Amino acid sequence: MTRRRKSPRRSRKKKSGVGRFIEGMGVLVLLLVVLTFGISIAARFLPGEGKAGAVESQIQASNVAPEPSDLSLEGGRPVVVVENGCGTPGLAREFSEEVRELDVIDYLDADRYDYEHTVIVANEAHQDEARAVLRQLTARYNVGRIDLSQEPSLLAPVKVILGRDLAEVWARRTSETR
Numbered sequence: 001m002t003r004r005r006k007s008p009r010r011s012r013k014k015k016s017g018v019g020r021f022i023e024g025m026g027v028l029v030l031l032l033v034v035l036t037f038g039i040s041i042a043a044r045f046l047p048g049e050g051k052a053g054a055v056e057s058q059i060q061a062s063n064v065a066p067e068p069s070d071l072s073l074e075g076g077r078p079v080v081v082v083e084n085g086c087g088t089p090g091l092a093r094e095f096s097e098e099v100r101e102l103d104v105i106d107y108l109d110a111d112r113y114d115y116e117h118t119v120i121v122a123n124e125a126h127q128d129e130a131r132a133v134l135r136q137l138t139a140r141y142n143v144g145r146i147d148l149s150q151e152p153s154l155l156a157p158v159k160v161i162l163g164r165d166l167a168e169v170w171a172r173r174t175s176e177t178r
Contacts (some may be wrong), residue, residue: 079130079160082107085161091170092162101136105156106175115163122128123160126157133158 080102084092092107118137122130124174130146137144152161 004147009115016087040150067096077101077103078107078132079103079156080129080133080158080160081105081153081156083110083159083161085110085119086106086164086167087113088162088170090165091167094170095166099136099140101159102133110161115147115161116165118166119161120144120146121149121153121161122146122157123149123151123153133160135164141166143169 045092080095082092084107092109095109096104118141120130120133120137127146127148130148134144134146137160143163
């Protein structure tokens with residue numbers, strides 16, 4: 001009987017102390033980055049202190065009259081997402097390009113196209129930004145109203161849903177310039 005030879009095991013090279021230290025530091029840095037990112041996201045979207053009661057999923061309409069003050073905020077221009085809620089092709093893009101007083105980070109279609117009025121949606125924490133946007137829309141186009149929502153927006157603190165009222169003003173302006 002012949003003996004079978006065992007196949008040589010591949011030996012794992014042991015890491016030196018410096019290699020283990022560098023690997024550990026890399027893991028630690030990655031953990032800190034993930035933790036910091038998680039805390040910043042949580043701080044942005046969790047309700048602030050002093051807001052008691054259950055979070056309502058419905059949008060509460062409140063016609064807030066524009067205040068006659070400066071449009072600028074301490075942090076700069078209001079950050080908004082523009083949604084086309086009236087179905088006029090290209091309106092959200094054209095509006096986003098024209099309105100320089102707002103920091104439009106994205107424009108897209110709304111969930112539906114039957115908005116009669118232009119609506120500014122924000123939660124209570126971003127009322128100042130919503131009012132600044134309302135003042136801008138009222139001064140420039142004589143449209144807009146604020147709807148307060150308890151749900152945080154994932155894209156921007158303020159969402160502007162363009163309605164038929166703005167589409168009509170827009171159509172009159174473009175026909176006058178031709």
